[in-house]
Amino acid sequence: xxxxxxxxxxxxxxxxxxxxxxxxxxxxxxxxxxxxxxxxxxxxxxxxxxxxxxxxxxxxxxxxxxxxxxxxxxxxxxxxxxxxxxxxxxxxxxxxxxxxxxxxxxxxxxxxxxxxxxxxxxxxxxxxxxxxxxxxxxxxxxxxxxxxxxxxxxxxxxxxxxxxxxxxxxxxxxxxxxxxxxxxxxxxxxxxxxxxxxxxxxxxxxxxxxxxxxxxxxxxxxxxxxxxxxxxxxxxxxxxxxxxxxxxxxxxxxxxxxxxxxxxxxxxxxxxxxxxxxxxxxxxxxxxxxxxxxxxxxxxxxxxxxxxxxxxxxxxxxxxxxxxxxxxxxxxxxxxxxxxxxxxxxxxxxxxxxxx
Numbered sequence: 590x591x592x593x594x595x596x597x598x599x600x601x602x603x604x605x606x607x608x609x610x611x612x613x614x615x616x617x618x619x620x621x622x623x624x625x626x627x628x629x630x631x632x633x634x635x636x637x638x639x640x641x642x643x644x645x646x647x648x649x650x651x652x653x654x655x656x657x658x659x660x661x662x663x664x665x666x667x668x669x670x671x672x673x674x675x676x677x678x679x680x681x682x683x684x685x686x687x688x689x690x691x692x693x694x695x696x697x698x699x700x701x702x703x704x705x706x707x708x709x710x711x712x713x714x715x716x717x718x719x720x721x722x723x724x725x726x727x728x729x730x731x732x733x734x735x736x737x738x739x740x741x742x743x744x745x746x747x748x749x750x751x752x753x754x755x756x757x758x759x760x761x762x763x764x765x766x767x768x769x770x771x772x773x774x775x776x777x778x779x780x781x782x783x784x785x786x787x788x789x790x791x792x793x794x795x796x797x798x799x800x801x802x803x804x805x806x807x808x809x810x811x812x813x814x815x816x817x818x819x820x821x822x823x824x825x826x827x828x829x830x831x832x833x834x835x836x837x838x839x840x841x842x843x844x845x846x847x848x849x850x851x852x853x854x855x856x857x858x859x860x861x862x863x864x865x866x867x868x869x870x871x872x873x874x875x876x877x878x879x880x881x882x883x884x885x886x887x888x889x890x891x892x893x894x895x896x897x898x899x900x901x902x903x904x905x906x907x908x909x910x911x912x913x914x915x916x917x918x919x920x921x922x923x924x925x926x927x928x929x930x931x932x933x934x935x936x937x938x939x940x941x942x943x944x945x
Contacts, residue, residue: 590619590738592736592738593606593623593626593738594635597626597627597633597634597635598635600633602627602633602716603716603735603736604708604711604715604716604717604734605708605711605716605717605718605719605734605735605736606620606623606716606717606718606719606735606736606737606738607693607718607719607720607721607724607727607731607732607735607736607737607738608620608718608719608720608721608738608740609721609722609724609737609738609739609740610722610739610740610741610742611722611740611742611776611777611778612722612778612780612781613743613775613777613778613779613780613781613782614740614741614742614743614777614778614779615740615743615779616691616720616721616722616740617689617691617720619738619740620689620718620720621647621648621655621689623718624647624652624655624687624689624718625637625643625644625647625648627683627684627685627687627716628643628647628652628654628655628680628682628683628684628685628687629641629643629644630642630643630644632683632684633684643682643683646682652682652683653680653681653682653683654680654681654682654683654684654685654686654687655683655687655689656686656687656688656689657689657691658672658688658689658690658691659691659692660690660691660692660693660694660695660696661691661692661695664695664696664697664700665697665699665700666697666699666700666702666703668700669696669700669703669704670703672688672704672707673703673704673706673707676688676707676711676712676715677712679714680714684714685714685715685716686714686715686716687715687716687717687718688715688716688717688718689718689720690717690718690719690720691720692720692721692722693719693720693721693727693731694721694722694723694724694725694726694727698728701727701728701730701731704731705728705730705731705734708731708734708735709734717735719731719735724737741777742776742777742778743777743778743779744777745769745772745773745777746772748771748772748775748777748779748782749765749768749769749771749772751779751782751783752768752771752772752782752783752786753768755783755786756768756786756797759790760795761790761795761796761797762795762796762797763786763789763796763797764797764798764799766798766799766810766811767789767797767798767799767801767802769799769811770799770802770803770806770808770810770811771785771786771789771802773808773811773849774802774806774808774845785802785806788805789801789802789805792805803841806842806845807840807841807842807845808841808842808845809836809841809845809846809849811849813832813836814846814849814850814853815853816832817829817832817833817846817850817910818850818853818854818857818871818872819871819872820832821850821854821871821885821910821913821914821917822871822872822875822877822885822917823872823875824914824917824918826911826914829907829910829911829914830907833903833906833907833910837903843896843902843903843906844896844897844902846906847889847892847893847896847906847909850889850910851886851889851890851893853870853871854871854882854885854886854889854913855886856870857870857871857877857882858879858882858883858886861877861878861879861882862879866878866879867879868882877917881917881918882917884916884917884919885913885914885916885917886913887916888909888912888913888915888916888917889909889910889913891909891912892905892906892908892909892912892913893909895908895909896909
């Protein structure tokens with residue numbers, strides 16, 4: 590990150606940082622890289638060498654100046670008091686004593702209160718790096734004393750690129766559609782994507798194809814998702830039901846399918862905005878307005894809870910899609926009023942001209 594690099598280069602290193610983001614987006618990895626930059630030989634420095642013994646010790650978890658703590662299993666006030674007591678002493682190795690606390694939101698209220706004292710008056714040699722997937726549970730008094738960095742989900746193309754590199758190194762043949770399906774399934778988490786790839790290698794051996802991924806995880810191919818969205822856009826009820834029947838008979842995950850449909854409809858909405866108010870992305874030859882796509886997306890999102898938690902998953906999914914079709918056909922009352930007012934105005938103007 591540019592901010593962390595500049596902080597190290599200009600020797601303006603804060604005493605506490607909090608890294609926020611979904612799982613598998615690199616929070617703990619970023620914390621370890623930052624620790625390497627701070628405690629490398631002749632550090633702090635951005636351009637540290639991977640061959641540096643201190644850097645290697647941090648990577649192996651044996652560096653005495655970098656302490657990693659799991660907030661989920663060390664969330665009591667006693668553990669934090671021990672941390673506070675040992676933080677006073679100079680590091681046995683390296684320039685700083687760096688505490689990396691993962692899942693910091695799991696700490697108890699008493700533990701947060703005990704930690705607050707150290708954050709208010711931190712020793713110069715102590716640095717804290719917190720990582721959390723649920724920043725809302727971290728007290729504001731803690732956050733106000735930290736520099737916050739939000740890590741976003743990793744774009745699918747970067748996940749595909751990384752997975753392709755891993756496959757080459759492992760001498761595993763994975764076709765491009767399979768990589769794309771794994772990236773779609775991972776929802777922006779690289780760690781999840783790597784776990785899925787590892788499981789697919791265990792299942793398939795030296796060659797992984799898209800049908801393998803779809804079968805194991807109950808996914809629907811991107812082409813089938815596009816076909817279903819096209820049926821919704823065209824209002825083709827018969828084809829819509831046929832596709833859902835086929836997916837359900839094949840053991841596909843309908844909750845995941847709904848999420849994929851929502852993602853494609855959202856991309857059509859963005860396209861409609863970019864194109865000046867209309868898009869044919871869902872179905873070529875059938876332009877849908879921004880209003881129509883927005884109402885369609887609203888209907889899909891409203892039905893998400895019923896599909897996910899309802900007893901009749903397939904029925905709820907079909908009803909949600911049919912409601913999306915009807916929503917896209919409906920017209921907002923305010924837009925109708927505007928159109929009627931415009932027509933009335935034009936009629937009045939034509940009447941005045943005729944009288945004149």
